[in-house]
Amino acid sequence: MNIPPDDRSSPEADPLESRLDQLLADRATQALSDDEWLELEGLLAAHPEVDPDAYDRTVAALEVSHQQEFPELVEPLPVHLRQRIAASGRICVRSQRSRQTPGPAGALSSRPAAERVPSRWLGLAAALLVGLTVGMLLENRGESSPERACAALLERRSPAELARAEWRAVEGESLPGIGGEVIWCDRDQEGYLRLTGVPANDPAVEQYQLWIVDEDRGHAQPVDGGVFDVAAAAEMQTIPIDAALVVDRPGVFVITLEPKGGVPVSDGPFLATATIPRG
Amino acid sequence: MNERSLLQRIASGDERAVQECMDRYGGLVWTICRRLCRNVDDAEDAVQEVFIDLWSSSARFDPSVAAEETFIAMIARRRVIDRWRKKRREPKSEVISEINDPAAPREKDEVEIADEASRVQMMMTRLRPEQQEVLDLSIFRGLSHSDIAGELGLPLGTVKTHARRGLMRIRELLGEDPHLGKGGGE
DSSP, X not given: OOOOXXXXXXXXXXXXXXXXXXXXXXXXXXXXXXXXXXXXXXXXXXXTXXXXXXXXXXXXXHHHHHHHHOGGGOOOOBHHHHHHHHHHHHHHHHHHHHHHSOXXXXXXXXXXXXXXXXXXXXXXXXXXXXXXXXXXXXXXXXXXXXXXXHHHHHHHSOGXXXXXXXXXXXXXXXXXXXXXXXXXXXXXXXXXXXXXXXOOOOTTTEEEEEEEEEGGGTTSSOEEEEEEOOSOSSSOEEEEOOOSSOOSSEEEEEEEEEETTOOSSOOOOOOEEEEOOOO | OOOOOHHHHHHTTOTHHXXXXXXXXXXXXXXXXXHHSSSXXXXXXXXXXXXXXXXXXXXXXXXXXXXXXXXXXXXXXXXHHHHHHHHTOOOOOOOOOOOOSOBOOXXXXXXXXXXHHHHHXXXXXXXXXXXXXXXXIIXXXXXXXXHHHHHHTXXXXXXXXXXXXHHHHHHHHHTTOTTTHHHHOO
């Protein structure tokens, strides 16, 4: 291949650094394989002096310039999406505000603290804490396990009656390996989290908490979906959702990590989200 | 002037900045998602995830490192690429189709952004033709390196080299730019 002389001059003394540089360039322009991703993580850990975002910023600058150069290719954000996104923005901004101003901020709360009865949740959670997993919150729906109850819901309802979405980690937060999905049925007001790759929490100190952005609530307040514990990261865990209020049109499910028992007002940050697709 | 950026305002809890952010950058993000995702549904999911990332990471935006629109485009591209990775899909370019929704008003208020755009575009023309071609196919058409190798009849390693060296060259050229420079240079 004809590598021009000027291109041969780039300093690449260390083969590992060269490999790191190539992986960073690859990451900026295409999806890495899982193996490459792991390799990149390892190399970045070994080379903390390297700016991991430099190529990404370069490509982003090219993207911006391209859109400026060809404005006819720029499409406005559709209105219905804008409304949905505005809801998540308001929640997040209020959460930022409450973080900066401790006290009653009125955000991220759908249920007064007094109604949460954490002792009930903890009692139930303890009862469910068998083996690997565990969850939470909830009412007993007469099922012997969340897995079976979830399977029954999937069997009982058609795909059109179920809202389903994959979990996505929020960049820079503490659940990069999260997988699985959320399943929700408006008609039954019943739903489940199926989770993998979530680190175990110490239930005596902190618990994961679920929030549901219900589009029919004017996006003003997310519905508290209850707290839950994770005992092992490797297994798929099924966790019932304990929505504190009726949820008619869930848009986004959000996981935060909160002090034991959960909070009426979350300081965030969002760790993972699952966005229900609207066809 | 020390006017705070939209992301800085969002980080400090200013709700109005959320709307302004969507006014100003909604088109940028949506266009990236629409172009790089396989279909509209996928793009809609992606654009929501991008903005959730933005709301959540607004406090991490540092205007001394990158321009705001560059930071936002970076988050958007990274999120879409992460979706490719997770779905184990190779990206395929699609022709941008018409959107039925009526447009929200689009703001084009930034002369400086246009200036930067021209500068970056100029820098592209200073790359070798094969580097330009690979970056164009990769960044603006969303082709994977293996697709590009097939399309251009080049070995995969050569495609990767062209992409990387093209980006390195642009980083060098951007290196002295006070606004974009840190975004590209080292």
